[in-house]
Amino acid sequence: MSARSTSAERAPVDDRTPQHFDLAIIGTGSGNSLVTPDWEGKRVAIIESGTFGGTCLNVGCIPTKMFVYPAEIATAALESSRYGVDAHVEGVRWRDIRDRIFGRIDPISEGGKRYRMVGRNTTTFLGRAAFTGPRELEVALNDGGSVRLTADQVVVATGSHPVLPALVREAGVPFHTSDTVMRIDDLPPRLLIVGGGYIAAEFAHVFAGLGVDVTLVVRGERILRHLDGDVSRRFTEAAVRQWDVRLGTEVCALRASDVGEGLVDAHLSDGSDVEGALLLVCTGREPSVADLDLPVAGIAQHADGRVAVDEYGRTNVEGVWALGDVSSDYQLKHVANHEARIVAHNLVHRDDLRPVDERFVPAAVFTRPQIATVGATQEELDAAGTGYRVKVQEYADVAYGWAMEDTVGFCKVLAAPDGRLLGVHVMGHEASIVLQSAVLPMKLGLTAEEVARGQMWIHPALPEVLENALLGVVDPEN
Structure with missing residues (x-):
């Protein structure tokens, strides 16, 4: 012992x-x-x-997703009228959620x-x-x-740990990062987020879903630029419809607002000024x-x-x-x-070492709409000169998508000429669940046809969007 x-x-x-x-x-x-x-x-x-x-556990995946879920509930209630259901949100008890x-x-x-x-x-x-x-x-x-x-x-x-730009460190204004913002005592009426990556996208959804006016200052012309181009472009379009998004813009100066304690004024590179009751810096880790x-x-x-x-x-x-x-x-x-x-x-086991296998790493962004991805992007395949077939299947074209009256969701499959899966990218409701069915086949080297036709797919469940995308690369005429 x-x-x-x-x-x-x-x-x-x-x-x-x-x-x-x-x-x-x-x-x-x-x-x-x-x-x-x-x-x-x-x-x-x-x-x-x-x-x-x-x-x-403390400041990342788990608490953020626990905040995402109530934001989803609130947003669903606010959008319920499209389905003939009249619902509303009487209030958000932030401290109870926190x-x-x-x-x-x-x-x-x-x-x-x-x-x-x-x-x-x-x-x-x-x-x-x-x-x-x-x-x-x-x-x-x-x-x-x-x-x-x-x-x-x-x-x-x-x-x-979070990256803090010198501008923020030296400005002397109050700010939060993903490490601290989930512990605040009260929801701010206006949130200014600096950044255009997955952390910014998730917190924009959380706070906007709970009733906060969100402004996103994004240096690039698209949000989530590291993702497949179709995903990044279409998500950016969806984000602009939900939040005040300032694309191709940087923060040039920050100062404490004269209007009220804790407020921050940001002067942007496009000449405009934005005020936030809370500044959230999401410029990477x-x-x-x-x-x-x-x-x-x-x-x-x-x-x-x-x-x-x-x-x-x-x-x-x-x-x-x-x-x-x-x-x-x-x-x-x-x-x-x-x-x-x-x-x-x-x-x-120093004489029997095992290698790390990170060939097919799935990832998800729990924003609105949700995003999930595994494997190569179309841009990466083009840059490498790799031949491929591609199929984009809209959520709106499968039965469960009809049920949701979906207008934004899609599944994109990239496959080699021999049918092996090279990349799968999903944007839409429960994208992370839809994507997971593609990860093991990629690791096993199965072809799109083997995955699509080698099993039964529950009808009319949402994963049919993946099935149809797979079939689309097998037979582009259908």
């Missing part, structure tokens, strides 16, 4: 003799899942400088921390880690003091590496700061690994979880 763990508060402080561990994990998002039964009877250090549980969400999430985070504090084999250090050499760390503890560690193996899983002192350990990084790893999750330094947003091409929780499963195996 192994000894019980110790917490950071009980760990020696300011002791210059390093404590040695079999494994040290920096970050408690997906890195927290690395403590498998393989480590029974061994010593594992877990280091966390922020909220236990990482981005997804407290319901974090009343569930916060205990999970706290419970995870308590479990690691008293769980087997683990010593938890609440503080910020920095490398002092290969597999050598110093942790500045949150409650004062520091502790030095060495480990046979180290995993860097520190995630990412970057890997959290600044305080790690990676060069001291000789750990290589990409130009954008990400930790460089090979297909097995190894850095260039023997015994040091990395996973998740700090190293991945994808800032997606399901990717980080996949990488964590691979690294968990590789940590204890």
